[in-house]
Amino acid sequence: MTSPPLRGFAQTEFEARTERAQRMMRTLEVDALLLTTEPHVRYFSGFLTQFWQSPTRPWFLLLPLRGKPIAVIPTIGVAGMQQTWLDDIRSWSSPQPEDDGISLLLSTIRELPRRFGRLGMTLGAESHLRMPANDYRLLGTELADMELVDCAKLMLNLCSIKSAAEVEKIRYVCELASDSFNALPGFARTGQSEREILCSMRIDLLQRGADHTPYIVSASGKDGYGDIIMGPGDRPLEEGDVLIIDTGTVYDGYFCDFDRNYAFGFASDKTRKAYHTVFESTEAGLAAARPGATTTDVWQAMWSILEAGGARGNDVGRMGHGLGAQLTEWPSLTANDNTALAPGMVITLEPGMEFEAGKLMVHEENILITDDGADLLSKRAAAELTVIV
């Protein structure tokens, strides 16, 4: 068993992230980046708190072209932000619905050096602004002499390449979840509901050292399941059922995201065959995932096995994705994504298929892209479907 990685990061980690971002900002000709979401504020500051569960107050981080990020945050966060490497922390007493930080944010932006007259924000695909849309419009009006420029792709690119310290945290939580999945036949049995089994697994993950499990879903049914995002259900599992559990468990702010399948009592031949096909599809993905190959190459390698194995389709919309500070990150493994894989990317391989009407089989592993190809972070699923008797 690996010992838990140190919590937090050395200051050099944040300096390196900041410098990489500032290089990209120069290329895009933006004077500053304005960030509003939890993963983005955390990425540059190290500010890690569960308080984002409260949707009431906006939080802002400004990254200028030179120097450290500047926090513009509610007073409730100042004591915490002072523990980070940031020096410039500005605050207002929030909630204050008439002006919830927006005038303070504007005055802070106006103080920044201007070279390009352009402010970067996350406006494009796979982004949202965690601030009132009216305040976003107000920024545009009040900063009439600045252009608001989309930097969503900059942030997707930046966060997609993980540092060694980030990988260590993801690898650790993948190991915890792998061990918990492997232990599951010892605490799950026919007659229990998905909800009971998932509750046991949540406890098992905590006892192994996970911080928390924001995501653990399941589905089950005779020979296969019809959905992979809605569970857990309350029906007692019966002999012949197949159960899938998919978990995004967290250590120090970093996620794993993979699933495992179990049969109860026995597994039918068609289910074993579907499991085998999807297992082989993952093998093809593992072989294809290397620097220079694209997300679409890996998708194609996996899909061709599924297609040959009788796949009727797949409603998930992709067969894998980035992973790290969020359960799912850019890029997506799809038929037309075509993102080049690069060393340092952490992604999931998630082949899945409908093998007969309403019956799905989905597998998932987490990997790091290295110069040598795929480095498994999750402990590889069993080659044959595990049967719990």
Next chain:
Amino acid sequence: MTSPPLRGFAQTEFEARTERAQRMMRTLEVDALLLTTEPHVRYFSGFLTQFWQSPTRPWFLLLPLRGKPIAVIPTIGVAGMQQTWLDDIRSWSSPQPEDDGISLLLSTIRELPRRFGRLGMTLGAESHLRMPANDYRLLGTELADMELVDCAKLMLNLCSIKSAAEVEKIRYVCELASDSFNALPGFARTGQSEREILCSMRIDLLQRGADHTPYIVSASGKDGYGDIIMGPGDRPLEEGDVLIIDTGTVYDGYFCDFDRNYAFGFASDKTRKAYHTVFESTEAGLAAARPGATTTDVWQAMWSILEAGGARGNDVGRMGHGLGAQLTEWPSLTANDNTALAPGMVITLEPGMEFEAGKLMVHEENILITDDGADLLSKRAAAELTVIV
């Protein structure tokens, strides 16, 4: 011990929510509401999934002036949405960065009957759009013949009044957390870290029947603590420390949100006095919280006790807030919020003060506003600071 409330809601619950919203929409003269966030989509549909942890795909719900809501969602969610009371479910294969549902959303909006030529969206205070800002701008351009109208306050108002079935879920999870807090002296001891104690409490909450604990933070220090949103820490607790734990634990999609304080070994006189002052402040809040009184009346009742007790200030920005499908909801108990309390509102009373430099004492209870005043949902904190020896 109360038995767990039934999961989900009767269809009449969603019909009633829809009709209340449609009445408010008529007053605001909007033809439809476009909603994008988890609590709002769930409010009208009952769609309850942990899958919102994945930030990649946008999800849309349209509520027309008449009839049921319409879902415009990624294909991965269709099987789940079909289990709700909705009939009209439209989907696209997502992720699809060039057009992630926006053209499907636009064509759906264009099909809706028009009376006012106005589309409601959540644009104002305490709201955000969980969709790319560029797609929000595109809506404005493409729907040039419609006005986009802020309906953030409509949603805040609507969700603030809980049904009996919603209250039952909140009351249940408050009871679970109360029992866990009361059991804590049996599993926490000097020498453990906050992290170890919170891990034990997470497990205890699961064993009592909670679904999960998205929020559990702590802080500690000699005689008091300096922050209430950053923990847990890893320092072993020492004799003379005071520990606060604040949890937002969930049953069937509904939160509790309250805290408890514990002293380890002994409690100093000044800490006992601060505890007593904040306890009395809560008592004043409980007495003041009744229909017709405002959030500011309750704030004033609590603050006057704290001020008389030597409060130096409070960086939290408010002393309580709404509660339900989210950890914190509108309204806020502040000096100038002035929202009239009404039967059916579930709020927290959260008086807190800095009683000496860097030392805080914060209490919290959850209440339902009834015709008769405050109905405690959490089991009232002990009148004297609990000492763990």
